[in-house]
Amino acid sequence: MDIRHFKTFKSIVEEGNFSNAAAKLGYTQSTVTSQIQQLEQELSIKLFEKLGRNMVLTPLGKELIPHANELLSIVRKIESLGTCSDNITGDLKIAVAESLMSYKLQNVLKLFKEKAPNVKLSIISMNCYAIKNILLNGEVDLGLMYDVGHKNDNLTSVTLSDFNLSLICSPAFEQENLDFCKPNQKINTSLIINEVESIYRKILEGYFFDNNIFLNNTIELWSIEAIKKCVASNLGISFLPRFTVEEELKNGKLKEIEVGCSDEKITAIYAYHKNKWISPAMSLFIQLVRDDFNIG
Structure with a gap:
């Protein structure tokens, strides 16, 4: 029997359906269905049955739940034998999107250093498209980034989580007569933003293009902190993950502007090559990330 099949079964029970379990596990729905079918064949029982449009647990499926939980608990204990803090050694190479690195991973990095002091941790910060490429090439072990689409089976x-985006400006910015939700206009200000391949830059520029909105020019910077300081100095506006500007919005150093794409979200993920061996160091880091983002 494949332990992954029991993990999939447990996820379906916890998430309520096959599609949510697939999203949680990073599988396609067909993979989840196939794993459950294999488990049913191995156990010679039917775990789910279709009632209307829903797949629901059979009585035997319900009976399996406590046994699956007990089995997976034992597996976790066995897996933890090789992850005692003092025993974890080796190298771990991670690529991280800058905003996640600066604002969401500090606690994870602190705990990892405390729990695995003998691991040589290497971290590089780059845009999400580049992270995806070096993961595929095997240049790093793990990537923490935003979902940029174009799913790759490898x-x-x-x-991990969905995040809101925010169009920001200086409190001194004269916005009374400006409406960023109105199409077909030229606005006398600059866009201060990251490199071209930034996923949230693409969202805003796509919205401006679709609505025929033009700004004076674009100031391209590679540091979110530098972008925020330039915006606070009233050199232009920017479009950033809201969690990166929450402190400045609270203390009044920045203001939020309504824009037609404010309801867009970006999705943070972690990813690794499907053939990658998950070392004890990598396993610990992933678990700390999952704990920090409250992923079961």
Whole structure:
């Protein structure tokens, strides 16, 4: 029997359906269905039955739940034998999107250093498209980034969280007569933003293009902190993950502007090559990330 099949079964029970379990595990729905079918064949029982449009647990499926939980608990204990803090050694190479690195991973990095002091941790910060490429090439062990679409079957990816985006300006910015939700206009200001391949830059520029909105020019910077300081100095506006500007919005150093793409979200994920051996160091880091994002 494949332990992964029991993990999939447990996820379906916890998430309520096959599609949510697939999203949680980073699988396609057909993979989840196939794993459950294999488990049913191995156990010679029917775990789910279709009632209307829904797949529901059979009585035997319900009976399996406590046994699956007990089995997976024992597996976790066995897996932890090789992950005692003092025993973890080796190298771990991670690529991270800058905003996640600066604002979401500090606690994870602190705990990892405490739990695995003998691991040589290497971290590089780059845009999400580049992270995806070096994961496929095997240049790093793990990537923490935003989902940029174009699913690749050679990568295993797991969703961490969705994040809101915010169009920001200086409190001194004269916005009374400006409406960023109105199409067909030229606005006398600059866009201060990251490199061209930034996923949230693509969202805003796509919205401006579709609505025929033009700004004076674009100031391209590679540091979110530098972008925020330039915006606070009223050199232009920017479009960033809201969690990166929450402190400045609270203390009044920045203001939020309504824009037609404000309801867009970006999805943070972690990913690794499907053939990658998950070392004890990598396993620990992933678990700390999952704990920090409250992923079961």
